[in-house]
Amino acid sequence: MSAPSQPPSVAQPPATPTASRTGATFTPPGEDDIPSGPFGDLVRHGRDIFTDTGTYAAAYVGNGLSCSNCHLDAGRLANSAPLWGAYVRYPAYRSKTGQVNDYIQRLQGCFVYSMNGKAPPAGSSEMLALEAYSFWMSKGAPVGATLAGAGYPKMKAPQPPDYRRGELVFQDNCALCHGKDGQGQKVAGRFVFPPLWGPDSYNWGAGMHQLDNAAAFIQANMPLGRGGSLGNQQAWDVAMFIDAHERPQDPRFTGDVAATRKLFHDDPNSLYGTVVDGRLLGANPPGPGAQKNRSVHQ
Template sequence: MKVSPILAGGIGVVIGAGLALLARPTTAPPPMPLPEPALVEAQVFAPPRAADAPAGPWGDAVRLGERIIMETGTAAAAHVGNDLACRNCHLDAGSKAGAAPLWAAFPNFPAYRTKNDAINSFQKRAQDCFLYSMNGVPPALGSDTLNAIEAYAAYMAKGLPLGESPAGRSFPAIEAPPLPFDAGRGAEVYAENCAACHGEEGAGQVLGDMVYPPLWGARSYNWGAGMATINKAAAFIRANMPQGMENSLSVQQAWDVAAFIDSQHRPQDPRFKGSVAATRKAHHDNEFSRYGLEVAGRKLGDPDQSPPFGASAGR
């Protein structure tokens, strides 16, 4: 089964040059446009394939790590509480530059993270992906699951210098929007570019042999996930979506549709402090989080209206 990452897919376009052989232009052709920065980054580093890892326990761990990234809901079912997979954010099995590639992250751990005010190992960082993005129960440090993911990331990062961020790490920076981001405009962008695959209500769907993940609701990422912040979602969308049509949305459209998606209900933040106000003050008190704000007459994050955190959400 082919699997699509988060948001709508697209079709790559190949332009032939055969007609250029039939006639010689009378004027100089216009200069070729420069490629988008995200596309330049995609050519910087070519990680090795898991299929080429050596036979034996090490190679087996590498290949298991790739499988967990691709088929998280089955390969790590006990730790997943929604309908997402790691590959929905870490595109192309975690190998695509500009889409949070694992090979670019690995050489930079251990690292300090403001999110938990601690030095994090690579495995600790992966635990947080399970906790927030997968809305699940993280595997234990040193478990077969995390060892395999780390082995896969380390294998792909072979040859990269330690402690340096290579081109293509995380998501390409996005410019500030010309106008303040607006969820109302974003609803129109979503209807035109995303709903056909992810559904009008953002619940995801299966179309033929393609699986499109949910973007909000009980089976999506919870309020603690990075994608629940508008600036991070906008950067990801601008550089990577629609798939095959990367950078086709304007900067404004990317910000607006991110604001729309992140203004919907989703599972509770696992760091919930007993009230929405206290949780917002501790973890969401910034312009890029809608948590705790009134949207369309509903308070986002309200326990009475939000799906619960954890593996039981939506089941």
């Protein structure tokens, strides 16, 4: 372990910390530090699931994403909801579920929504491996702490986000990698640049569909390799542009968009059930048929 005064060993400098984000910095162990033996094997398996989810946890994935597409550098990067920032802060109350959830339940949430899939059961080999990987990466982190660099660093926009301005930010800064149509790019049938909306992206229940989360992730981490280069307003505008496109239905869908909004999306950060650019969002999600045809792992 390095001295606690050192900044996290990350590929990019963390975005400007805000006053609310206090606490010690933390340096997770490096990949080479994974021990040999059964525990190390399980940790490596967890890393493989995290970075190539469609291959190593295929039964539980319903889109073209991997965990590490949003939790960068294999879950290590500060300000992209790193695993070491997460592991030490559960069990915790979550307003999304209205309950205290443990770490396993938190992992399951990202399978159901971010991966548009199914939750691997507690005790399954997949869950055990992801838990071992997170535990290993958090070695020496103080239990119960909110570490600097944990989560996505939320920030406010000077003005309300705007779809048209966001479209321009997207064309200038994102389309090169994610495609003009936001559908990402594949090489040899596998996504090298992940889709931002449509059948292979995160669904309407995912954290990334919320404007504050998406803006924070984007401002800190995108364009890839140039995190921190967009202004707060640009990040919010492009977050709105992305999250005003159709994606797989919220698994909690009641059969009625307005009722589903009232129950689960009664929040200014959610565009679900609102009309943007003439489209009622959530009303025309790409169906499972489209998903099957487009999915990498079929």
